[in-house]
Amino acid sequence: MIKKIYLPLMVLMTLAFVGCNKDMKPLSADYFTVTPSPLEVVGGQVPATVTGTFPEKYFDKKSVVTVTPYLVYADGETAGTPFVYQGEKVEGNNQAISYKMGGVVSMPVNFKYIPAMRKSELQLAFKVERGNKTYELPRVTVAEGVVSTAEIANVQELNPAITPDKFQRIIKETYSADIMFLIQQANLRAEQLKSEKMNALHNEINAAAEAPNKELTNINISSYASPDGGVKLNTTLAENREKNTVDYMKKSLKKNKIEADMTAEFTAQDWEGFQELVSKSNIQDKELILNVLSMYSDPEQREREIKNMSSVFEVLAEEILPQLRYSRITASVNVIGKSDEEISKLAQENPDSLSVDELLYAATLVKTNKEKADIYAKVVEIYPNDYRGYNNLGMVQYEEGDLAAAKANFDKAARIAPNTPEVAMNQGLIALSNSDYAAAEQAFGKSAGVNELNEALGVFYMKKGDYNAAVKAFGDVKSNNAALAQILVKDYSKAKATLAGVETPNANTYYLMAVLGARTNNEQMVVSNLKKSISMDSAKAQQAATDLEFAKFDISSLVK
Template identity: 60%
Template sequence: MTKKLYLPLLVALVAVLTSCGSKMGELSSDYFTVTPQVLEAVGGKVPATINGKFPEKYFNKKAVVEVTPVLKWEGGEAKGQSAVFQGEKVEGNEQTISYKMGGSYTMKTSFDYVPEMAKSELYLEFKATIGKKTVEIPAVKIADGVISTSEIVEQTLGSATPALGADAFQRVIKEKHDAQIMFLIQQANVRASELKTAKEFNEEVKNVSEAANKKISNIEISAYASPDGGYDLNKGLAENRQDNTAKVINKNLKKDKIEATVDTKYTAQDWEGFQELVSKSNIQDKELILRVLSMYQDPEQREQEIKNISSVYKTLADEVLPQLRRSRLTLNYEVIGKSDEEISKLAESDAKQLNLEELLYAATLTNDAAKKEAIYTKATQNFPNDYRAYNNLGKLAYQAGNLDKAENYFKKAASIKDAPEVNMNLGLIALNKGDKAAAESYLGKAAGAEELNEALGNLYIAQGQYDKAVNAFGDIKTNSAALAQILAKDYNKAKNTLAGVATPDAYTDYLMAVLGARTNNTSMVTSSLKNAVAKNPALAKKAASDLEFAKYFTNADFMNIIK
């Protein structure tokens, strides 16, 4: 009798357990979708959005399931953020999944990119319990990864252009020498006392004329009358002062056989000069006088209104107006510097004969990096308190691929002056080290550096901000600019950029191959990749695992290139 009752009871219990989904077995990959379908590195991260589903009559009412994305590669793995789900009879705060209806969910995860991820697979791992019992749910592969094209910025950064500490050399410098001949009130004759001034002025003209490195442009004579008195009277005075001054100057030039153009002009009533002198004075009621000048434009009304200020008019007549009765003499001339040939020779033979600007300029006259380095080194020795030579030595080291040496020079330059170009270059160093926060900080202090936009473009690539990178690069033709355009899917612009790179290297060709793969141009893929591998054989190994070329892994021409 007992045996007869036991068998039906066991069958009923199995049925109950089965109906509750106690087995919770393997899940098909069909229940999961991943965006993007092939994972891709963006700004040093590998992001993924996973949409999953537990099917109907699967999720046990008493089960708790922890789901963890895991990116696996040969020799390693990285775990993403887990999510926990619970059955209908579990008391808790996790998302509840219906046994009868099943349930959908979305998980966002991100992994820190490492190069080994280029050949990897994304799995979901499950940790399930029903009460105190552990239930095994096999891991499910849901995606391949990782496209790492954005990480090529680490290589293209080497061809970025560091900022130069530019020289301020000017071969022709414009100079001038001024003097004034003063006149008495209502007189235009050049007094004997003022002839001395004219003679001293002429001596300066003579010195400039005889100097080997100077050239006279012209002599200007500007004659004035003070604004007191009628306009006609002042006009005649100013004109006569102009003519009389010109006679003296021309006489002296002729005596010393100096050829120079003499240009003359006169101002009948020198209100501008009057206003300037008043504004610089400590005269009582100065502000009232200046207000009169701004209120009235008619010369006669101005004069009358100022005379009405009786308390100060005598002071104006004694201290200001006499200074306006004059002829201003201006010698304009050019100082002509050393020729390029002279500067280059002295930079090598006797650099101490060059000033700082000439020495820095000398380095721009050669394309030989060793000669540039020697010149900048001399500049640091002769002018140790200027940052530019240290900065430019850092630029040379950077372009030679010696980043530690470059950083030392840039830091030395920064210790002398916190200059925009030095900050920009330290930003490039930080980017090469993968320190994006430091790079952003340095570049934020680099406003005014000529090459800043290119540096910012590289930063934006590293941050995964591809549209901003494209805008920053503008029409710059570099590998980094083309990389930004590829990542932003502006393929036509990227092709034009790569074609315009001044000194194409292996990565120029590699990016062209990537562009060919993205635009389904097989011949571009194979021809460009062949050129890239010829220049840098290590790129064959990279291409062999680069998912940009996944659909070419069975192409005979492609395989022959990377073997």
């Protein structure tokens, strides 16, 4: 009798317990998908979309569920934006989930990337609220690991821009003087041969002949006649003016024992000179004269038409035509600068004796960055108002990885020359290194024409996650960064050719070749290139050990 009463009582108590327990049950990972999976770094972020399904007759009508994504890694975790869902009988503005039908939810997640996330789990945490009661469901792991290949983009492999010297070994100089003639005459007048300009020309010629660092390369004589006489008369005049001037210069050179090549030519009717002088003059009817010149190509007809304008011709005869009766003597001189050996020696022993351009040039003659930095430091000391010294010193410091010192010198250069493209380019590199993409973009916008800009823009676009723009910016550049952009857009054949063309392969070059091997399922390519990469940089072993690119391959012997 007692047993008959006990058994139904136990059943009722059990049913009552179950009926009162309104807690929602844990969900399995089968109810969730993640795109992409595994996760990938894009523009320094880890974005993904989690699609979840609440099954039929699961979601309690009076409950609110907060789902928080977490990226969990070895020494911590990062929480993402929570998503809130509610049952049918809850008043609120969150997405409602039907108890009977269930529902599908989409949760876009995003985490700022840190290297520890390479080996991580994407977990979903569930907090349930029903009235005054709050409880948590077990977390669900929906994805594992983060592909961080995009982070191989290396700002430090970019070349900063040098502000070049203007040093020229040979500087070409010219000196000239005119001998003026009277109308229809070709004789050289004494006052013309003793003019101030003619004396100055002779002095320059003599100095060039005597100076050890100068070379008199040529003396040219161009003789002219004004276009107000007939062609035959003017030809004779111009030819005689040339002959007399040449004879004069030959005697002068012989007297001073100077040897020089001499060339000569004459222009019988200097219509080009005439047109130039008229266009620059204040003659009232100059437009009329210029129209005549454009209407008639025959020299004699031009002359007749202009002479027919008697009032105009009188002005021309007084103001313009006398200026076209001359011989111009032009001396060409090469000024030969210091040799490389002289400049290098003076840069070490007596830098103050060098011009700023010679000292900047000296830095291009040495091999090591330390030697370059020493010379640029002297430029800054001796020529503190020349921005190029600061920029180029910063350039060397950037290449050596001292970004703080490089930034200080780039900023000094910018204060002296604020609109210099090379300096702006280098400031952009510093901003890019510090992930200050807004400042980098602004600086690169001021760097048009700088040779190094396209590569910098390529890395900038990769850091922003725009891989197609990066590929376009790199063009045909053969660099690790350019190959990485091609890998990220899955152009593996071009990436392989780019890496093969890298002039000085380093650990990153071979690491990217290993990534290419992994993506094309070539195990031998993975192993051989990882081995080379690790031999050049032991830190690559740890990087490879947690790199999901190599998850399908046995690289344990390389990374232990």
